[in-house]
Amino acid sequence: MAEVVEHRVEEMLPELEQMSRVGLFTKEETGQILTKRKVYEYKLRRKQKKKEDFLHYIQYETNLLALVRKRRERTGYSFKKVEIDNNIVVRIHRLYKLVLYRFPEDVKLWLSYIAFAKQLKAKDLVSRQYTKMLQVHDKKPELWLSAAKWEFEENNNPDNARGLLQRALRFNQTSQTLWQEYYRMELMYAEKMRKRRSVLDLETEGESDPVLSGGVAFIVFQQALEAIPDNAGFVIQFLPICLLFDFTSKQEQDICALLAEKFSDNPLAWDALARRHLARKSTSKNDAREDERKFHEVYGEAIGVVTSGEVWKLYINACLDLIQKAGKQSLQEKRLERALLVFEEARDVGHLTPDLYAKWTDLLQKTGSLTEALEVCCAALEVHPGDITLWEKKLSLMITVGKDLNMIQDTLDGARKNIPKKDSWPLVRMVLEHSIASNAAEDTVKLLEKSMIDPSPVSQPAKELYLEFEYLQHGMQHARKVFSRICEYKPVSEDVYRSYVSMEMAQPKPKMKLVRAAYEEAVREHGALSPNLWLDYIKFESCGLEGRLEAVGNIHFRAVKALDGEHNQDFIRRYTLMQTGCP
Incomplete structure (x- = not known):
């Protein structure tokens, strides 16, 4: 072991001599570097190799490289980089390879080495390390995506990115994220190529090309449906990706047709079909109004096809989102009026949950319609008498509109008959606070x-x-x-x-x-679990003219006897600190 370490140390001597000779480090500093490296080298020669030893050595060499670069900037000396900087980089590479050979299961190590390679702008090395990492961790889609993203965005190599995603899907065929990102990548590639052809004035020639029109991406979509069939949520997730690009209107229509045909009984499918009209970038007010009209039209069709309450919930939440996004007061009032109509329609068919009733009440409160809000709350409690949130809202509204205290008390009594008494404190506290006020x-x-x-x-x-x-x-x-x-x-x-x-x-x-x-x-009641109580009792008897110091010993004895386990140890420790004058 010593011979190997000494050999390593001898290999470092020319590098350290150059550091000292060119004035980047003093002889004393190079001696300290050599000593530190020698310690690390001996640690690496242990029979039981520890990951931390490699990491500490790597961190030391990385810091040293950063220090060398800073001192070069300060002194203006830019020569001898091969003899100094490159040797440090080679040593870091060697350490990473050694630690990855022994601990290949650690993903953080791989990513750390890749990050180091990216700092050096060693693109070939980054690609190789991604490949090696994915040979070991082929069941982790997020690593495949990281590699493909780097190849496509930073290495400007769409072919490598495509190859990585295809290999990833062979190992993780049912990964929804991989299929979606593969679809996105093909559309991004098509957009990049279209922009390039636009610069070259070749738009017309490229319109029939399956790559430029997004045809390849649509094939990916079809293969995704074969791999993960009969999953409406999965299909829906492709729609927002498709809407990001201005040349995919045909694909958008095909995806929507598939949703309408295959998942006509799924509320989420109808929600996606309706919301896509709102996701478009409208160029004029008329277009925006038309898109909003189509949104309501689709939901009008949905509530006629799907009989469950889920579709009403989605419709109402979408209407509330529209109100939040309204900029002008007139538009907000118009959307508010429409939302209130939807609430009424949902109530008439019996599909309002307690949560939706609460949202209806909140909406009316925001508009200042407190009496109507209270009426809605009363109607809601006839349908859902066991919902504590609705009772809380009713009491709050009664207090706000100035109802008689006896009526409020009667309402509280009615609530406590319909909900578990142990859950009624928020209601009791509200009435008590009003009564006190x-x-x-x-x-x-x-x-x-x-x-x-x-x-x-x-x-x-x-x-x-x-x-x-x-x-x-x-x-x-x-x-x-x-x-x-x-x-x-x-x-x-x-x-x-x-x-x-x-x-x-x-x-x-x-x-x-x-x-x-x-x-x-x-x-007597809480002494077995509360060291603080005993300590406060002792402080009370220890302080002031009225205290009885002779009782402190007895209280201490009783406390030690009453408290168990950690509470006992905590009491003894804190009592000792109190005796020594510490807080």
Whole structure:
């Protein structure tokens, strides 16, 4: 092993001597480079080869090459590149080949080497490495696409790109992405050739050429359908690609005819057929209006053919997209009116889902039609009484339009009968916030009292809000009574105990006996899982004139006994830091 390393070191000496002689590095620096390389070379001679050793060596040599180039720029010395720069590059190539030979399964290594070759602008090397990588990783379509894209866009070699994609499809025949990108590449090639012929004034001669007209791309499309048959989504994905080019109108018609004939019962097919009219670049306002008319016409035909609710959902979402894209106010109002008509038609045939009802409500709210929005919400809940989002929207609208608090409370009661009580907190909170804002203290207390006996997801935040409400409204005396009442309804969250303690401690003369009782109740209920609670209890007894330092040891003992596992270790660590004065 030593003989091989020494031989490698001897081969480096002329290179390092040249670095020193031409003034790029000092003798001390070249000595450090030699020492570093020697360490790396010994690591590479281990019996158990490690990928990290190769990568560290490669990174070191790459950084050294960058430093050499920077110092050349600074000193203006551009000679001896063969003896210095090229030797470093050759060493990096050798290291990459060694690591790839031992770890060919690592895709990142291949891509790293290819990126290095691209930096050197070594196009032949990039092609060779792509080929070698794909021999090992032939089942990864994304790598084939990366190679083909480089060949077509950077190496300007469409034949190589086409060959790569054809080979890729032999290994990955059912890859939808490969077929789509192959189709795109053939159209891009046809466009490039058409532009070239346009420059040479040969447009007329090229019109009948199958390559220039996109015929080859259409053959790819047909082969794709043979490889992946009866897949409407797959066929639809070719349509946006086709619409990117101005010479593919015939192909667009053929794809649309196929969708209409073979997938007439598929809502997604009709959505694609309709939206293609909106994807065109209109040259005038009349063309844009005509395209939009055709869009609605296609969907009008679709809802007559497809009886499922999915087609209505797609139609409504497309109409909402149109509203978002409308620039002028007049156009937006026109599209809004049409969307509302579509919502009504979908409702009449019974194909509005809760989600679509919610979108209808939102649309009416944006236009300021709050009363109509509330009517829609009420109608929606007759059909979908178990949807919590619709109940939330109804309550919000009732509050906005100024409905009576009793009506709002009745609506909340109706909602809680139709949805699981454990999910009703957003509704309860909304009504409570409105009740508090309306200064309806009696109604607020009634609802809070009722919520305390609900499941935990409702009762826990309700108890905390109840305590805070009484403290702010009537002061500490009432808060103490409410806290005592809350403690009767277990479980009580840790946050409730903390809120009560902070209220007591904020008083001019806090009642320490009550604070200790609250801490005792809290650790009894949450002490097994909360190191923070025990630490706060200890801090309380350790600070101030009212604290009892003699109780700290007992609290610590109880905490260690109550906490298990990680909580125990966390408590001991943080208690030790607290004792030493660390935060």
